[in-house]
Amino acid sequence: MKRLLAVTALLVACIGPAGAEPVVLVSTPVEAPRFAENLDTGRAQVEKELAAKLAELTRAHFPVFNWQTTAGAPAPEAQLILALTEKQGAGLWSDVRLTWRARVGAAVLDMPGLKAIPVYGSLEGTREMHDPARLGAILEAKLETWFGEDTNRREFSKSFVNFVPVARGVRVEREKKSIALPFLMSTAKVDRQSRLVVHFVANANGAANKGVIVVSNLFEGVSNARPQTLGAVSTFQFASSDVVSGWSPQIPGLLQDPVQSWLLFQDYIFSPAGAVTDGLMGAP
Amino acid sequence: MTDATPTAATAPSANPWPYRLRLIWFIALIVLSTLWFERHLKAFVSQTAIIGGTVTLFGLWKLLLDAISTASREGPGDWMRRGFASPRATEYLGFATLLLAALYLCTSSIYLSYESDSRGAGPYTVEIWQGNRQLRAPEKLSSFDRFRGQPYFFHFGREDLEFRITEPAGYEPEVIPWRAGSQISLYVPRSFKPKQLHLVQIVPGASLIQDLPTEDKGLRYRLDLRRTDAKGSNFTATVDPYFKTVVYTGMSREELALTANEPARESTRREVQRWLTRLQVPAPDQAPLVEQLFAKPEYAAIERLVKGDQLTMTVSTVKAGDGVDVVKVIAEQKFTVSGDRSAAHFILLERKAGDAP
Numbered sequence: 001m002k003r004l005l006a007v008t009a010l011l012v013a014c015i016g017p018a019g020a021e022p023v024v025l026v027s028t029p030v031e032a033p034r035f036a037e038n039l040d041t042g043r044a045q046v047e048k049e050l051a052a053k054l055a056e057l058t059r060a061h062f063p064v065f066n067w068q069t070t071a072g073a074p075a076p077e078a079q080l081i082l083a084l085t086e087k088q089g090a091g092l093w094s095d096v097r098l099t100w101r102a103r104v105g106a107a108v109l110d111m112p113g114l115k116a117i118p119v120y121g122s123l124e125g126t127r128e129m130h131d132p133a134r135l136g137a138i139l140e141a142k143l144e145t146w147f148g149e150d151t152n153r154r155e156f157s158k159s160f161v162n163f164v165p166v167a168r169g170v171r172v173e174r175e176k177k178s179i180a181l182p183f184l185m186s187t188a189k190v191d192r193q194s195r196l197v198v199h200f201v202a203n204a205n206g207a208a209n210k211g212v213i214v215v216s217n218l219f220e221g222v223s224n225a226r227p228q229t230l231g232a233v234s235t236f237q238f239a240s241s242d243v244v245s246g247w248s249p250q251i252p253g254l255l256q257d258p259v260q261s262w263l264l265f266q267d268y269i270f271s272p273a274g275a276v277t278d279g280l281m282g283a284p
Numbered sequence: 285m286t287d288a289t290p291t292a293a294t295a296p297s298a299n300p301w302p303y304r305l306r307l308i309w310f311i312a313l314i315v316l317s318t319l320w321f322e323r324h325l326k327a328f329v330s331q332t333a334i335i336g337g338t339v340t341l342f343g344l345w346k347l348l349l350d351a352i353s354t355a356s357r358e359g360p361g362d363w364m365r366r367g368f369a370s371p372r373a374t375e376y377l378g379f380a381t382l383l384l385a386a387l388y389l390c391t392s393s394i395y396l397s398y399e400s401d402s403r404g405a406g407p408y409t410v411e412i413w414q415g416n417r418q419l420r421a422p423e424k425l426s427s428f429d430r431f432r433g434q435p436y437f438f439h440f441g442r443e444d445l446e447f448r449i450t451e452p453a454g455y456e457p458e459v460i461p462w463r464a465g466s467q468i469s470l471y472v473p474r475s476f477k478p479k480q481l482h483l484v485q486i487v488p489g490a491s492l493i494q495d496l497p498t499e500d501k502g503l504r505y506r507l508d509l510r511r512t513d514a515k516g517s518n519f520t521a522t523v524d525p526y527f528k529t530v531v532y533t534g535m536s537r538e539e540l541a542l543t544a545n546e547p548a549r550e551s552t553r554r555e556v557q558r559w560l561t562r563l564q565v566p567a568p569d570q571a572p573l574v575e576q577l578f579a580k581p582e583y584a585a586i587e588r589l590v591k592g593d594q595l596t597m598t599v600s601t602v603k604a605g606d607g608v609d610v611v612k613v614i615a616e617q618k619f620t621v622s623g624d625r626s627a628a629h630f631i632l633l634e635r636k637a638g639d640a641p
Contacts, residue, residue, distance in 0.1 A: 038495055040503040040603065092563045094491055123566060125573035127494060130502030 025076040032086035042132030089122025191271035200261035209237035395433030399471035454543035484534035489632035496528035537585035
């Protein structure tokens with residue numbers, strides 16, 4: 001508790017953000033051919049409104065990223081696509097779903113665990129596919145319900161959030177034997193029980209060597225007058241060496257320049273104020 | 285010469301022919317008046333045939349007796365013989381003849397009788413048009429209310445009356461000349477020629493039903509109907525915008541209003557439900573779809589279809605372009621009327637093969 005108060009006092013004293021959250025670009029294209037055709041000019045309205053809703057929900061549950069609906073600077077770390085698709089179902093008509101797709105950087109992210117959100121079953125004969133306002137409301141309600149369930153948010157975190165770099169250029173606090181993460185827990189609403197993984201490529205004697213450091217026990221701190229999140233090393237593995245538990249004196253050397261490092265969540269736990277929660281994923 | 289000698293009044297006439305001729309004249313008048321009553325007043329004066337027939341038979345009986353000379357032996361109590369033998373009888377008979385002739389010349393009548401081969405068919409509503417006005421209020425006839433009509437006195441001249449069965453639809457109108465002394469008697473509906481009515485019920489099929497909107501939102505659809513007859517002449521009608529609904533066509537607006545009535549719509553509804561059941565759509569999922577289809581049926585009037593006519597149904601999407609609508613045909617089906625009897629035709633309108641959006 002004392003430590004928490006001290007950190008808070010330091011944060012108040014420090015001015016300036018730890019760094020802008022990485023941008024995730026969200027889009028919700030209407031790909032189902034019948035819907036796309038029948039919405040006609042209303043298609044853009046549905047896509048825009050649904051994307052805004054998706055950005056709103058993801059922002060509310062995963063504020064660690066800057067969820068945007070339009071591309072701009074800085075370049076997005078990832079792209080999340082929730083497409084309205086249709087697939088021939090068991091009945092007379094097609095199953096209409098909201099299907100997840102994603103890209104991290106240039107690579108397509110495979111998300112087998114993230115199931116599509118059903119919109120219309122293959123037996124449902126009455127479908128709204130003409131009125132953009134009504135269809136938008138239906139889809140938004142489906143999305144809201146989906147994000148309202150803890151299991152869905154966990155799966156979303158596991159399938160997507162964990163693969164998007166939260167930060168790059170991770171540093172080491174040698175004296176504190178901690179990893180300095182360039183984001184603020186309170187701003188990103190990250191619970192201290194969350195776990196993160198630092199991936200790095202070190203230049204060891206002219207050769208690129210990869211390693212991972214699992215970071216836990218997060219707390220906010222200030223280093224070099226810059227607010228940031230500090231974390232203890234839970235495990236460390238360099239190249240093909242054995243897993244080392246806790247801090248290793250090797251770590252500072254490995255994360256010296258020039259080195260590439262990026263931070264991913266292993267277990268994201270939402271906290272409205274960066275405090276310890278009951279462990280539920282995301283906001284209620 | 286004191287013998288009782290019959291007086292002139294009571295004595296049998298030496299010449300029986302005046303009596304006989306007047307009796308025949310009387311019988312003829314009775315027969316003709318009975319016929320007049322039967323033709324023009326049967327709805328109001330019943331049993332005229334019995335009374336007239338009885339009197340006629342009695343007259344014939346007297347004539348027969350006279351012929352075999354039995355009557356000539358009758359005494360002075362034969363009032364009938366006395367009456368018809370009297371020269372005054374000619375005066376009365378002459379007056380009666382003039383009166384009857386006047387009645388024949390000045391009276392006409394119109395009567396409608398229910399007569400149907402179908403048990404319990406009807407009721408039938410019949411309108412009688414005299415030019416562009418109705419002669420009388422529409423008459424309703426049924427199996428329990430079988431007779432309507434009235435005599436018309438002092439109707440002179442000749443004009444055509446048009447008799448129309450307005451309900452149920454399906455009968456051609458009958459045009460009958462109406463003149464003084466005529467009697468028009470029509471059997472409903474037997475006297476009317478059945479009309480050839482082909483009620484075409486167009487229902488969007490499985491490949492189209494999802495696409496059609498229920499209101500004016502999104503992509504606009506249009507249904508064009510073209511009737512081509514044996515001579516090649518065309519008649520077109522357009523349903524624009526074309527919503528997710530049943531379209532009734534195949535005849536004029538008035539005929540549609542009567543033919544595509546509630547029982548007809550109920551029949552279409554059952555047909556749609558059977559179709560959806562064949563497609564294995566569960567009943568709970570059928571209900572909202574059927575409700576949409578019948579929320580606001582469309583009635584597209586065209587010239588009446590008859591045997592040999594072809595109806596071409598074309599569905600297009602219409603997108604607003606730069607000042608000009610972009611029309612894309614997505615479905616085209618043809619239907620040829622093969623039978624010459626009135627019928628309802630259920631047509632499922634499907635997209636053209638390979639024209640999925």
